[in-house]
Amino acid sequence: MNSKPQKLSVREKIGYSLGDLSANLVFQTLMTYLAYFYTDIYGLETGHASAIILTVGLVAAFGFNPIIGALADRTTSKWGKFRPWVLYTAVPLGVVALLAFSTPDFEYKGKVIYAVVTYSLLLLLYAANNLPYSALSGVITGDMGERNSLSAYRFVAVMLAQFFVQVFMLPIIESVGNGNKAVGIEIVMTWLAVIGTVMLIITFLTTKERVVPTPDQKSTLKEDLGDLFQNRPWIIMLVLTTLVFVTLAMKGGAYVYYFENYVDKESLTHFIQPIINGLESIGVNFFGENPVSAGFGLFNAGGIIFMIFGITLSKRFADRYGKRDVFMVALFLSTLFIVFFYFLAPRFVGLIFAAQIFHGFFYGLTIPLLWAMIADVADFSEWKTNRRATAIIFSAMMVGLKGGLSIGSALVTSILGAYGYISKEAMGGELVRQPESAVYGTKMLVSIYPAIPFLLGIGLLFLYEINKQMETQIEIDLKQRRIE
Template identity: 35%
Template sequence: MPSGDKLSIKEKVGYSLGDAASHIVFDSSVAILAYFYTDIYGLPPAVMGTMFLLVRLLDAITDPVMGAIADATSTRWGRFRPWLLAICVPFAVSCVLVYSIPDFSDRGKVVYAVAAYIFMTLMYTAINIPYCSLGAALTSDPRENLSLQSWRFAITPIGGALGTALILPLADLLYPGDRATGIQVSMAIFGVIGCLMFIICFLTTKERVQPIKEENLNIARDVKILFRNEQWRILSVYNFMMLVAVVLRGGAVVYYVNTVLNKGADVITVFMLGAMFASMFGSILAKPFGTRFCKIKLSFWVNLLIAVLGVLCFFVPVQYWIVVLVVHLIMCIIQGGNGALQWSMITDANNYGEWKTRRRITGMNVAANIFVIKLGVAVGGAILGWVLAAFDYTSGSTVQSASAVQGVALLFTVIPALFYILTALSIKFYGLTEDRMNGIVTDLKSGKFAHS
């Protein structure tokens, strides 16, 4: 491996802090935001689910636009790093606004929720697409990239913990009896921390992999080039199915602990904080396992295993909730490694696309993948809300019907398992093995392409 592709530990940690910052928003959107909107803000579950889906459809426009803009950016700091500085403060502000409750009418509160959610989504897009694109610009070596992603997903749960496991305890500590204000102030604190993480990411990274040539901004052209990449199309299905599953399980945790287990914030924190450490451990394992075994086969089996474990949880009696917790943590370990493999394959598909089309559209490639991921988040959130409504879940009620309890149990176990099975099946069609990628990277470094 050329020395220029070797990344220092400092750079890997600095880069990873950017994703930790992003996951303050991403993980809270998965695990807390649905609960906040139904049980604190007061939205009906069906309204919440529909809002999640409709607002995210805007990403079909904003994500490719942001990807193309990032690709066309040219500064002395590179194409992607400047956006981390430019957007980090608005990103922090959006964290506060989305968890604010205005003194409006019911209709006004729905309008405000939609507006705040759109603003947060736009800020997340504007900073996360350049951030994720930056990973592909740091190194072109497949193994070094897997190492980078392993570091990234080991550190990412720190931000996830701020947006999930720690937000409710901190809210109750700061404002006892006023969880709404406590969550708002907690997110303000976490937003500032996220802003600092992005600044560190900017200062510690360097863009080394450059496009073959600079061309004028042309979104339509880049989209056409993107869809010529059949490996990206396969990964899109894989990413979508996986994120629907992740969001269903993650979003159901608070409901499951409250409604099925009849436990409070302390057990919710145990589930979420334990998930953070489990995910970090799983990410550490991604590098040795991903190096020793074929990433494609490994991805198939880990997703299938998560599905089986999820179904088993459905049959565990609630009095043995410790067993459910242990299985949940095992699943989080596996998913932690799954995320590193996922983004390693996204980078491989980007390199393959350049080799096949002679154009490196990193920003557009990453933007398209992030759109698919966010679409999975939106569909997962919508299914969450719709299933809650279908099983007669009552927003804000401390006592739920037997039907609602069953619906929540299914959301935490069987329903996401179905999507994990689809995830496993989809990756069977992916063809970028390590040997094939090594040949592609060698060709790119010597100026050779698929049709040279």
Template identity: 55%
Template sequence: MSDSSEKISIVEKIGYSLGDLAANLIFQTLMAFIAFFYTDLYKIPPTTASAIIFFGGMFGAFFNPVMGMIADRTNTRWGKFRPWVLWTSIPFGLSAILAFTTPNFGMTGKIIYALVTYIFLVLIYSANNLPYASLSGVMTGDMKERNSISSYRFTAVMIAQFIIQVFLLPLALIMGDGDRALGFEKVMMTFAITGTIFFIITFLTTKERIIPSVEQSSSVKQDLSDLFKNKPWIMMCGVVIFIFVTVSLKGGMYVYYFEDFINNQNLDNFLSDIGFYGFIDGLNNMFVGMGLHGFQWPKEVATSGYSLFNALATIFMIVGITFSKRLADKYGKRDVFKYGVLISALFQLSFIFCSPQAIGLIFLIQVLHGLSYGVTIPLLWAMIADVADYSEVVNNRRATAIIFSAMIFGLKVGLSVGGALVAGILGWFGYAETIPVQSDLTVLGIKLSMSIIPAVTFFIAVGFLFFYEIDKNKEVEIEQELTRRRSTKVN
């Protein structure tokens, strides 16, 4: 098995990170808006939307191990994983456009169309993102370089998250001339074209340096057997599931939180007092002066509040990311991740004490939550790469893609359950998309989905980390052992 611990260039790190920016323009939209898109824009009942998100997502989740086995057995002159980033770039964009298009069918036709296009999207996502994630595990064997790559990568994730959570709703209103459904189609088309270009750049700028020995081979049965004997993998799979249940649930509920929970008048006063409207007026005037008369920030209080709420959280997540590598190098990825999630869970829980009028407190909690959670963001996939290294040490052969595919399986399960919970909880608590003011029961469901429920799922994720054995000392031990083995083979 060949290996290189050479320093990875900034160009390659940026090129690799653009792949995550491309994927997350779609992935973040799914997490934040798929339930809202189905219920409020495509007018599918909440319980039906919940079923589509769950069953469609689970279909994609079970495809991941299959894709992992395919990717591990792919051999081309470009490597195992890079070709898949290229091959799926155009289909990924096409699937995103179709999934967020609203053809004028009857209810049965809408349901069938939504289910088919959602399944298509999550299948293509797996075929693209699994090899992309696996690529980070074979670009270098150096743990510190791997942490650095993860920091670049998840800075790109935060940029995508900022674009989606801050600008998507305003852009949909602007590009659709007030028609959100049409606006979503136009925005997703823009994202699809941009993402395709970024995936091609990722393919062209990256290199696979850890190449399995020619003599390495294994059966599917052996792959699965090794996987289920790998305790760190089992623990990380649990972590991934509950992290993404939480992220998908709370992220998907934000738009309802601003539309139906927060007091509109208090929010309007808050935005005025902090100078938000003055800033927007200046921005609008600047665009008019540039001749861009169509680009005017929409005059909707909930949309403005939602955008600022997410903007502040994302900015402070990026601040948290800047501390991540240094903390992980000093204390180890596991401990930094564990305590970062624990602290962010406590902040999430504190939303239960916020009244609809407590706008300043709501924004402050979100800022603190973003800061503490941001520290954990680059570490998750770097920890999964460590699990692949652990598997190689124990089994004396590398199976990067099957490890990552199992984790992305957990991600898809979490995304499916979390997204389905958004629509399911709304349906359970009597949400009606056709009425301007929701019942007290519905508002309670929204509040619980922003506080107690996601805090509990975060706490469960922390619980798994107490049984994850790859701490700082184990990281060093694994790295040294693999370096020794690879240098011996080369010599």
């Protein structure tokens, strides 16, 4: 295993992070709006939306990702293994992201077929782009401190994408569409496709692969898969990632329903008006006059701002206490504030916003650590087997991410359906007041239900053996081998 100098410039860290900013313009849109888009904009019934999200998502998670991981690990080019994938998928990913959120005027059966085809293509291209991009972080540097720093940079970028999508996107959709959300989302996705494509090209141009396998390293796909399933930290991270993204997709996809159907509109207007007035006084006027979209955006803004604070502190705690222990404690504290939502009445808007802020801060501490821990698992595998298969190791993250996104998003629409939610299609295209059972279901979807996967993930981490001491030992041993 050859290793070139491991220190990274700020330019390279920023360039690499733009890839995640681009990817998350797509991913955060899927997590926040896919269920809502299918039921309340595109007009699918909740059962059909659940089936599409779950079936296509699981096929993508367990079919596309392992294949892409194996192919990426076996790619040989003058640019390295992973950077070519980032370059060549940039334009197709942007085009298909736009198509997936378009609303062609088909009959209902045609709508279902179109949703299946476009969502399948989107997840395929997302895997072909984001899995090699994620694996790239494992070969840009082998230095644990630099890797933690790189993770912090990229997840500040993630938060910027999340901030735009969850804070400004719904008001902008309503504004540019003149109240027609179908038109608005197509316009917004067109711009996101162009911007995201440019960012991915910058990532390709500004990064370099430094951890390079020796020419005589040979392994078959069967050997790589065998290594994976004998690698307990990899299995734990696969399950943990799935659980984390089930929660994120569930509560993230439910918030828009929560604000439209549960939160008291009068109390919300009274609470956010001073904030909006203050923002308008300094020239920030994105929120319009709809209290639901404005409140939804400001609610997400508070959580994301404090997530960014958590991200900036994450490296300091991880360097001192180790990634695993920091992850466990922070995830537990963030879960407490998810559960707190259950006890909040519709008129307790201030407490609703406060719970989101505290949840955001503690969850932010975990965000860079999840991806850095997967890179550590790649090192652990090399340490044990003397072979490095970075992309297929990172396929655990992508399988978990896609599987969790699919399960969590499908749970949003299926649970709402079980509680009696009535979709736009069932209402003949009109939006009316939901039954009380459906309103209660939206509260459960942002409180009790999403807390369960987080708690299971915390229990799983007690079995994860790569603690601070082992991190240090692996880093020392691998550096010595690469020198030899």
